[in-house]
Amino acid sequence: MKKQLLLLATFFLLTHAVRAQFEIGVSGGYVNNYVHTNAGYRAFTQYYQYSGFVAGLVLQYRFNEWLAIQADPSYIRKSYELRRDHFFNGIYQYNLNGYLQLPLMAHFSFGGDKLRGFVNAGGYGAYWISGRVKGAMANVFSSNPDVPDNEQASDYFRYNTAYRYDEKYSFDSRRDRRMEWGLVAGGGVEYLLHKRFRFFAEARYYYSLTDQQKNYMINQVPRYNDTYVLQAGCLFNLRHLFHGDAQ
Amino acid sequence: MKSPVSYILPLLMILLMTAACRKDLPQLNEPQDYVSANFNEVFDAFWTGMNNNYVFWDIDTVDWDQVHRTYKPLFAQLNINDSNDVRKAYTYFKQMTAGLVDSHYDISFADTWLADSNSVNPAFQRKRASPDYHPRISIFHFYDTIPTHYLNAGRRGFTNTPDGRQYVAVSGTINQNILYLYFSGFNLKTLFNTDTMNGVKRVEQYFFDNLAQRNDLKGIIIDVRGNGGGSLDDLNFLLGKMVTQPVHFGYTRSKLGNGRLDFSPWAPAYVTPQTGAKAITVPIVMLADAWSISMAEMTTMAVKALPNGHFVGERTWGANGPLTGNKFYNGGQFSTGWLNLVYTSSLVFKYIDGNVYEGVGFPPDRAVPYNPAALRAGRDLQLEAALSLIR
Numbered sequence A: 001m002k003k004q005l006l007l008l009a010t011f012f013l014l015t016h017a018v019r020a021q022f023e024i025g026v027s028g029g030y031v032n033n034y035v036h037t038n039a040g041y042r043a044f045t046q047y048y049q050y051s052g053f054v055a056g057l058v059l060q061y062r063f064n065e066w067l068a069i070q071a072d073p074s075y076i077r078k079s080y081e082l083r084r085d086h087f088f089n090g091i092y093q094y095n096l097n098g099y100l101q102l103p104l105m106a107h108f109s110f111g112g113d114k115l116r117g118f119v120n121a122g123g124y125g126a127y128w129i130s131g132r133v134k135g136a137m138a139n140v141f142s143s144n145p146d147v148p149d150n151e152q153a154s155d156y157f158r159y160n161t162a163y164r165y166d167e168k169y170s171f172d173s174r175r176d177r178r179m180e181w182g183l184v185a186g187g188g189v190e191y192l193l194h195k196r197f198r199f200f201a202e203a204r205y206y207y208s209l210t211d212q213q214k215n216y217m218i219n220q221v222p223r224y225n226d227t228y229v230l231q232a233g234c235l236f237n238l239r240h241l242f243h244g245d246a247q
Numbered sequence B: 001m002k003s004p005v006s007y008i009l010p011l012l013m014i015l016l017m018t019a020a021c022r023k024d025l026p027q028l029n030e031p032q033d034y035v036s037a038n039f040n041e042v043f044d045a046f047w048t049g050m051n052n053n054y055v056f057w058d059i060d061t062v063d064w065d066q067v068h069r070t071y072k073p074l075f076a077q078l079n080i081n082d083s084n085d086v087r088k089a090y091t092y093f094k095q096m097t098a099g100l101v102d103s104h105y106d107i108s109f110a111d112t113w114l115a116d117s118n119s120v121n122p123a124f125q126r127k128r129a130s131p132d133y134h135p136r137i138s139i140f141h142f143y144d145t146i147p148t149h150y151l152n153a154g155r156r157g158f159t160n161t162p163d164g165r166q167y168v169a170v171s172g173t174i175n176q177n178i179l180y181l182y183f184s185g186f187n188l189k190t191l192f193n194t195d196t197m198n199g200v201k202r203v204e205q206y207f208f209d210n211l212a213q214r215n216d217l218k219g220i221i222i223d224v225r226g227n228g229g230g231s232l233d234d235l236n237f238l239l240g241k242m243v244t245q246p247v248h249f250g251y252t253r254s255k256l257g258n259g260r261l262d263f264s265p266w267a268p269a270y271v272t273p274q275t276g277a278k279a280i281t282v283p284i285v286m287l288a289d290a291w292s293i294s295m296a297e298m299t300t301m302a303v304k305a306l307p308n309g310h311f312v313g314e315r316t317w318g319a320n321g322p323l324t325g326n327k328f329y330n331g332g333q334f335s336t337g338w339l340n341l342v343y344t345s346s347l348v349f350k351y352i353d354g355n356v357y358e359g360v361g362f363p364p365d366r367a368v369p370y371n372p373a374a375l376r377a378g379r380d381l382q383l384e385a386a387l388s389l390i391r
Helices: A004-018 A236-241 B005-019 B040-051 B062-075 B083-097 B122-129 B139-149 B188-194 B201-212 B233-239 B294-302 B372-376 B379-390
Strands: A022-036 A045-062 A067-071 A074-077 A080-082 A092-111 A115-143 A158-169 A178-194 A195-209 A224-237 B106-110 B153-160 B165-172 B179-183 B219-223 B247-253 B267-271 B283-290 B309-313 B339-343 B348-351
Touching: A022 A074, A022 A080, A022 A236, A045 A092, A045 A224, A045 B005, A045 B309, A074 B083, A092 A178, A092 B153, A115 A195, A115 B233, A115 B247, A115 B267, A115 B339, A158 B267, A178 A224, A195 B122, B040 B339, B083 B106, B083 B122, B106 B219, B139 B153, B139 B165, B139 B179, B139 B294, B153 B201, B165 B201, B179 B267, B188 B201, B219 B379, B233 B267, B233 B294, B283 B294, B283 B379, B309 B379
Parallel strands: B179 B219, B219 B283, B283 B309
Antiparallel strands: A022 A045, A022 A224, A045 A067, A045 A074, A045 A080, A067 A092, A074 A092, A080 A092, A092 A115, A115 A158, A115 A178, A178 A195, A195 A224, B106 B339, B153 B165, B165 B179, B247 B267, B247 B348
């Protein structure tokens, strides 16, 4: 029964979508994520941006020539790095965070018949689905041989050896807020090929309004993702795909 | 038909207005930088220092936000230039920290009006209030009674260091073939590596020579009763001579950010074999008691992780987190203008069985309680229990 309902819904959506200028496609690209926070008075410690990727679907519903609504269900890596420097050079951690994300945007396009510019603006919701931490720390229980009198230490690993790790991130339900909401805006160009395919390239910015942490302590330093994306993709016009170029 | 601009402009307005919804980033200041001109600043310096540097928030039951809500208004009513208020502040510090699990924890004060006051040491206060509390076994028991009543031959000695500390050590054989070592504090490597001979070094030399040269040993007893801990380097220096393969006995982790729950991953803790190490396969028995603290506990845990390791005595003190300067692991001890030192662990230690024994102490596999009557009679029931494990 469930299967039949699903088939029926899909059929209705497809036929309705065909009538309603529905376009579907895929996209992917490069991500650079900054975490908006500060390291306070932690000695020789700073947060830095870290790169990632995004891949997903593009669903577009066109109201008219210049206005559409677009949703991009996708997987995106919003990572960052915590790094120490000077004598602590070599101590770092990459936080590689994976999100399932759904941006919902108004899509405004302008320009000629083939080559058009566009602007996207809207909001998004994302769920922090997985994480990985990779880095190096000094292991207090693993000492290097003493520094001879006629030598000097260049970094902290000369005293305690480095422990290098690459492991799954363990979520802490007291701290981690896994649902993220935010704003998204982007702009780019699209090229229409044979009315069936629309290739596009876009620069996009995700501005998180949600702290990655729950409010669990006084004087908490929030962490917000600021995510820059360069992506490209292709949209397929379902009407033209199923009915040729006939009007 | 409406122009696109009529849609885009309102949308942009909404986006810009929503963008202002982010919380501001608070400015965090180094506790040392607060000016101790009034008790408001004194409280903020201490509370912030603890908020960002204490490494046990993950397991501690003290509600630090509630401490802020309760004590900030109380400190605000105090005058730092009034000796009665300074005494009251001392009491507040005691109350605020009474339940902290860190058993290294100790606050010493810079204020001259508190010069005659003890430092605030919550673990000690808890121990003293416990029905099982007993004083340390006298140093003379180890220095005089054990050599007289139990050792066949051996060495004993002490060394006074420039920082005003005294280290005592005793080593010898029991029943000719059980090698015994007692030392009062962990400074073995430093004292051994001095250019000149000293009392403790002589004892260490005796112990290491016997360990390396004798093949007829039936067991080894390392006695850390009453041992207050010390240098982490001594773990490898001492136990690293008895193993030829690394011994995994636990994990440590440190703070990684300012949040109370921001920690590094768990790094494995190993005993690393030293040059010239000999694989000891005969029983190694740790003797430890309720006054075995910090490195004395970690050494006991490391031995217990050996297949031939045993632990006889009492549950240890419960201060297992290694200590070093704050900057090295971004957490732990700190100072403020009004507090000489908030002495607290830099890392959390977890034993290989997955338990954190901070605040509760490491349990013996053969419990033998403190017996003052036997000690007065020259008998050491804990040592005798250790011997019975070897025989």
